[in-house]
Amino acid sequence: MINFKTLTFLNRKIAFFCLSSLLLLNGCQKIEPRVYKADQSVVEVKILGTLQDGGMPHLGCKKDCCKEFFEKGYSNKRVVSLGVSDNKEKRNYLIEASPDISVQLNDLVHDKLETLNGIFITHAHIGHYSGLINLGREVAHTSKIPLYLMPKMTDFILSNGPWDQLIELKNIELKKIFNEIEEKLTENLKITPLQVPHRDEYSETVGFKIIGPNKTALFIPDIDKWGKWDKSIRELITQVDYAFIDGTFYDANEINNRDISEIPHPFIVESLELFKSLDALNRKKVYFIHLNHTNPAINKESKAYKAIYSKGYNVAELGRVFSL
Numbered sequence: 001m002i003n004f005k006t007l008t009f010l011n012r013k014i015a016f017f018c019l020s021s022l023l024l025l026n027g028c029q030k031i032e033p034r035v036y037k038a039d040q041s042v043v044e045v046k047i048l049g050t051l052q053d054g055g056m057p058h059l060g061c062k063k064d065c066c067k068e069f070f071e072k073g074y075s076n077k078r079v080v081s082l083g084v085s086d087n088k089e090k091r092n093y094l095i096e097a098s099p100d101i102s103v104q105l106n107d108l109v110h111d112k113l114e115t116l117n118g119i120f121i122t123h124a125h126i127g128h129y130s131g132l133i134n135l136g137r138e139v140a141h142t143s144k145i146p147l148y149l150m151p152k153m154t155d156f157i158l159s160n161g162p163w164d165q166l167i168e169l170k171n172i173e174l175k176k177i178f179n180e181i182e183e184k185l186t187e188n189l190k191i192t193p194l195q196v197p198h199r200d201e202y203s204e205t206v207g208f209k210i211i212g213p214n215k216t217a218l219f220i221p222d223i224d225k226w227g228k229w230d231k232s233i234r235e236l237i238t239q240v241d242y243a244f245i246d247g248t249f250y251d252a253n254e255i256n257n258r259d260i261s262e263i264p265h266p267f268i269v270e271s272l273e274l275f276k277s278l279d280a281l282n283r284k285k286v287y288f289i290h291l292n293h294t295n296p297a298i299n300k301e302s303k304a305y306k307a308i309y310s311k312g313y314n315v316a317e318l319g320r321v322f323s324l
Helices: 009-027 064-072 101-109 126-135 151-159 163-168 233-239 268-274 303-310
Strands: 043-049 081-086 091-095 116-120 145-149 172-176 190-196 205-211 216-220 242-246 286-289 321-323
Touching: 043 101, 081 101, 091 101, 101 116, 101 126, 126 163, 145 151, 151 163, 151 172, 163 172, 216 233, 233 242, 268 286, 268 303
Parallel strands: 091 116, 116 145, 145 172, 216 242, 242 286
Antiparallel strands: 043 081, 043 321, 081 091, 190 205, 205 216
């Protein structure tokens, strides 16, 4: 027992502090300390490419949008692709095998192909699957990389060279997926294909819903006009946290050398009109992706880009990471 009368003023203050601390500690013994997770972002989506199939510079383009890149002899633009990683389980997945797959896989797995656990493909248009050729013996000669495909896309790979050789040489192994059937990849990560209307010359076309432990992302890089789909894109946007959607063309002014009916993507200006009833929170979820080389929204200084942001929407940016 402390006798405060025998202590000097300073010593009394020190003793009081010690006694108070001791009582506080004894009173808090049953309170559990707060636990902080080392990695709050268990699942991440990384933007590996934002452009339409032909990339930039685009073969045959004589417009100013590509002129600079042809003169430089290189481009830092990439064809549309996403990387999805479960950091807890150390598993990595690529969505789309674009012509830029070598650089994109380096960005995702730092060229350690043994840490790539699978590739998902939306459809059989060249910008979305042609990168698979790099998995063959002429290049990486990979071993049994799982390839997640819809039924018609599976048949297309099985029935056509040089893709069937990837199977013969066991560079890939096919994993069939189905419309609106969830594919569980890890305890933290699931992917669900959603079939959409598009020019399906060789396969069906899907988008993907990417489901993490905390958030969900929607990825629809290619679709015909929104009105052709039996689902409401506005409703889907409200159900997810991020929506990476078809922004191929800003408006009809870009298309002056082809029949627009052959490429009926929803114009960004049409999507902005369709989405105008969304509140600010839901508008913020939208990221336009799969931009054609002619799309002025590629340029951050353009009126188109500024108009998109002024209305509360976004344009997908290469390298940006989103936590799920």
